[in-house]
Amino acid sequence: MGFQQGLSGLNVSAKNLDVIGNNVANANTVGFKNSRTEFADIFATTLVGLSGTQSGIGAYVSRVSQQFTQGNITSSANPLDIAINDNGFFRMSSPAGALSYTRNGQFKLDQFGFIVDNRGSYLTGFGVTKAIDPLNGVATDVADRGKPINLRIDPNGNSAPQATGASIGSDNGALFKVNLDARSAVPTAKNAFLSSATPVGGPLGKPIPDASSYNTATSLQVYDSQGFAHSLTTFYVKTETPNEWAVKMVADGASAINVQVREPGGATFKNQVDATGAAYDNTGAALPGLADLRLVFDNNGQFVGYKIAGATGPLPGGVYPPTTPPDISLNLTGIASELTNINQVKGVNTTVTYGATTPLTFPLNFASSTQFGSGFTAKTQQDGYAPGQLAGFAISPQGAITVRYTNGQTRTEGFVRMANFPNQQGLQPAGNNQWVQTFQAGAEQTGLPGDAGFGTLQSGAVEDSNVDLTAELVNMITAQRSYQANAQTIKTQDSVLQTLVNLR
Structure with a gap:
């Protein structure tokens, strides 16, 4: 039959x-x-x-x-759309904790900022920790594989301010890369750069100080612990000693006495200049000499190190090498008091106050500076910043979720965690573009995009059927x-x- x-x-x-x-x-x-x-x-x-x-x-x-x-990858306008290029699955966790796996990277943020799919399941990932490069001392964000999390981007998130000098690594403090013109002459009034009873800027905030007392100058914004910006102006004065330049500093146009200097490795800050010729530390105690910060160059115009009056450094002549920059200290209380006095002279009844930690202390690094026979140039940077609000985010091919703030700072919120199985065909389809693990699929293997056995991610794209x-x-x-x-x-x-x- x-x-x-x-x-x-x-x-x-x-x-x-x-x-x-x-x-x-x-x-x-x-x-x-x-x-x-x-x-x-x-x-x-x-x-x-x-x-x-x-x-x-x-x-x-x-x-x-x-x-x-592999399906074709198509670009989209949604930065939360993520496509997997090559092996692996997104690892999803339901609100009840049940795990599922998908290749559908159409994600969105829920009301709390968690990255979820259309069913409300959370995209899982790893937390963030810091790793310091032993060669350059720079700290970078890496995945904390021992800290699984549900990934989240806080829509109301903000970036807290950071005071200048608070970073870890080689970028700590303020960095100046200047070229001081070797052809410059010694200023005629080099000794006139002194503080007085009235601010260096004058009672009406006139330009600081007379141009005959220095060769050139440049300014840099630094930030206190509350994220308030202060203008630090550095004046460069060529001295009679060959290949040496004095550096004078003024903050916010107040008198120079409010910026103090500490020799590398030292414990006490010293005033730069004072009308009476006296020097005091940041506690008011008298000091035997002024903190005259100088930059020392060799005969080829290359930076050798720092010299501070009254200090004996580790090199001949009391010179500290560029690897040990001095610290400077901004007396925010004294600056606020002087700015208040200036306002009163102008007839403005406004009291200036700073609630940030005072003094504001950070290293002043002139490494890589030069003294060549060419015009003055200055490249500056510092590690402080003001507070900022969330401006956007991006997802890297290696799964790092980085948020961007209005103050120019970025922060890694987490890393996408991927999963794979020895026998993908052993997974059980569960609908809604999801699979669940079975015994036939084998043990779950997790890692980061780009690890061995896992593909990379493409943000702003989806994988087609x-x-x-x-x-x-x-x-x-x-x-x-x-x-x-x-x-x-x-x-x-x-x-x-x-x-x-x-x-x-």
Whole structure:
């Protein structure tokens, strides 16, 4: 009898059409992986084995197997759209803690700033820790693989201010890379750069100080612990000693006495200048000499180090090498008092107060400065900044989620955690572009994008369905013909039986 074979053929052909139809229906589903129907034949067995003349009793569907090939990557306008290029799955956690896995990277922020999918499941990741490069001392953000988290971007997040000098590493403090013109002459009034009862800027805030008392100057904004900006002006005065320049400093246009200097490795700050010729530390105690900060160069114009009056450095002549820059201290209380006095002279009844930590102390680094026979140039930077609000975010190919603030600062909020399995086809489809782990899939393997066995990410893009629509339509025709052929075998068998019934 051929009815059973034909009937099984109809069943498997119908199942094949179901699979093809599901593929076609999901041709535009982001992250969808197409399936194929895998068939097997059926033989009846006996205790003594199979007969050499047995034809088989039909076919059945042994498995509907998903094909985890890469889909095309299409750009989108949403920075939270993420595509995986190569192996791996996004690891999702439901509000109840159930885990699932997906290739659909269409994410969004919920009301609390968590990155979620359309079902409200959280995108999981790793926390952040700091790693310091032993070669240059620069601290960088790296993934804390021992701290799994649900990734979050706080929509109301802000960047707290940082005082100048608060960083860790080689960028600590204020950095000046200047070229001091070796052709410059010694200023005629070099000793007139002194503080007085009135501010250096004058009672009406006139330009500081007379140009005949210095060669050149430059300004840099520094920040206190509350993120308030202060203008630090550095004046450069060529001295009679060859290859030496004195550096004088004024903060916010107040008198120079409010900026003090401490020799590298020293414990006490010294005043730069004072109208009476006296010097005091930051506690008011008298000191034997002024803190005259000087920059020392060699005969080739290369920076050798720092020199501070009254100090004996580790090099001959009391010179400290560039690796040990001096600290400076801004007396914010004294600056505020002088600015208040200036306001009163102008007839403005405004009291200036600073609530930040005082004094503001940080290293002053002139490494890489030069003294060449060319014009004055200055490149400056410092590590402090004002407070800032969230301005945007980005996701790197290695999964780092970096937020950007209006003060120009960035912060890494976490790293996307990816998952993979020894047997991807052992995963159980759960709908909504999700799979769940099974015993056949093997143990979950997690890591970062770009690790061995994991692909990289592309932000602002999605992975298209890997369904080849042309191929599926051809497969549909083939399945239809197979269905018709199996129906024809039943029809033929029916005709044969009818012939037997009609025998007389």
